[in-house]
């Protein structure tokens with residue numbers, strides 16, 4: 001909680017010092033809808049860097065689950081082949097910003113699929129993905145929603161596909177962000193929920209060790225998990 005408060009305070013001070021960077025449409029304003037405004041560049045660079053190190057190739061079909069404003073998605077769209085990026089989010093206002101971000105970058109010719117969704121329970125994208133990427137999403141899901149999300153992932157992964165998602169390991173609610181909780185759950189708990197959905201979960205390591213160096217201790221201490229279909 002203290003870290004959230006400190007980060008909020010830092011953002012407020014930064015917005016006073018650099019008002020034009022926080023005006024509507026400016027990057028800090030836009031990507032502030034997806035996380036801490038002053039960290040958007042670092043968190044954009046981390047996402048594509050991590051996925052490329054995991055072997056992302058231009059011909060993979062990638063689903064950016066909870067894509068927000070394309071903070072992480074824009075460089076992925078630039079890297080992937082045309083029609084190979086899909087981004088979905090539950091908040092219509094961030095999807096509107098995602099579309100503006102795409103247009104301003106002139107990347108519409110990559111034909112990404114960017115969609116607002118009402119939920120994951122009955123959602124069928126009628127497509128399978130080699131990579132599902134959920135950056136800073138699972139840690140905002142209530143337990144029941146996590147089960148729904150894992151079942152959705154199971155339905156949408158190719159047989160050898162993988163979901164990568166960062167989480168807080170621990171037990172409890174650490175605070176709130178926007179309308180979402182910030183949850184911490186033990187690794188065993190994630191493994192159990194994954195098993196129930198027909199997935200195998202394992203930890204890849206702390207974000208800090210994977211190159212996520214934001215200066216925010218709690219964010220850098222999160223863990224990256226992978227989920228694959230159980231054999």
Ligand SMILES: C[S@@+](CC[C@H](N)C(=O)[O-])C[C@H]1O[C@@H](n2cnc3c(N)ncnc32)[C@H](O)[C@@H]1O
Nearest residue numbers: 034066067068071072089090091094135136137
């Ligand atoms: C912290 S933001 C991260 C956004 C993006 N992944 C990024 O790194 O820039 C989490 C996003 O997940 C979305 N989200 C939360 N629950 C969701 C759900 N059940 N289905 C789809 N999106 C969801 C939120 O609306 C929000 O945009």
